Amino acid sequence: MGAAEKEEPDPRPGAGRPLGEGRAMTFNRFVEAADRLASQIPEPLLEGLTGGIQVSREERQNPDDPPDVRILGEYITDPFLGAQIVLYHGSFRRLFAREPEEVWLEELAITLRHELRHHLETRAGLSDLDREDMEELQRLWDEWLAITEGAVDEEEGGEAGDPAKLEP
Known part of the structure; x- marks a missing residue:
């Protein structure tokens, strides 16, 4: 690498930190963290989210996605259950098992915001x-x-x- 070139930092969560410094967040702890984050969302933004915010133990992967990609969360509309957000603990575990808790919490917050945006855009027709x-x-x-x-x-x-x- 030349003197003028500067190496870009790795954007992946926990990059640059030796593996093994963290441990997988338990399902119950994950649910508590998701509940805490959900409780901070203003009520008007949750309007129409009749199925609420659910946490699944499942690891979710779309067979049409690259092999190492997992679905962390999903916004689902169902004629019987209504609109809901599902967060997949198993997918988080697959991707972040060796990461410290702060990485889990950061990724959980990012995922919840992302799925909430899907909800809001769907309601707005976007x-x-x-x-x-x-x-x-x-x-x-x-x-x-x-x-x-x-x-x-x-x-x-x-x-x-x-x-x-x-x-x-």
Whole structure:
């Protein structure tokens, strides 16, 4: 790396910290943290969220997403249960098991805000966040394909290819 180049910090939660400094948050502690965060949301923003904010033990993964992507939370509308937000403890556990509690709490707050925004946009007839989510998913696919293509090319003794030419 040249003198003029500056290495960008890794944006991932807990990046730069040795693994093993944290431990998985228990399900009960996770529920308590989610309840505490939910209690801080102004009532008008929760209007129409008839199914409330739920916590599931499940680890959730969409088969159409890159293999290492997990769904941390989901805004669901159901004709019988109404609108609800579900937070997936199992997915948090998969991604943040070795992270300290402050990382769990930060990611939980980010996820709850994200799903609440889905709720508010749906009520307003907007889909900006849906588009942002699709763009982020495409970025994750591009990143995953670049990594896997690079690994295949290195095994074959070549250089990384153009991930845009690969089919997901």
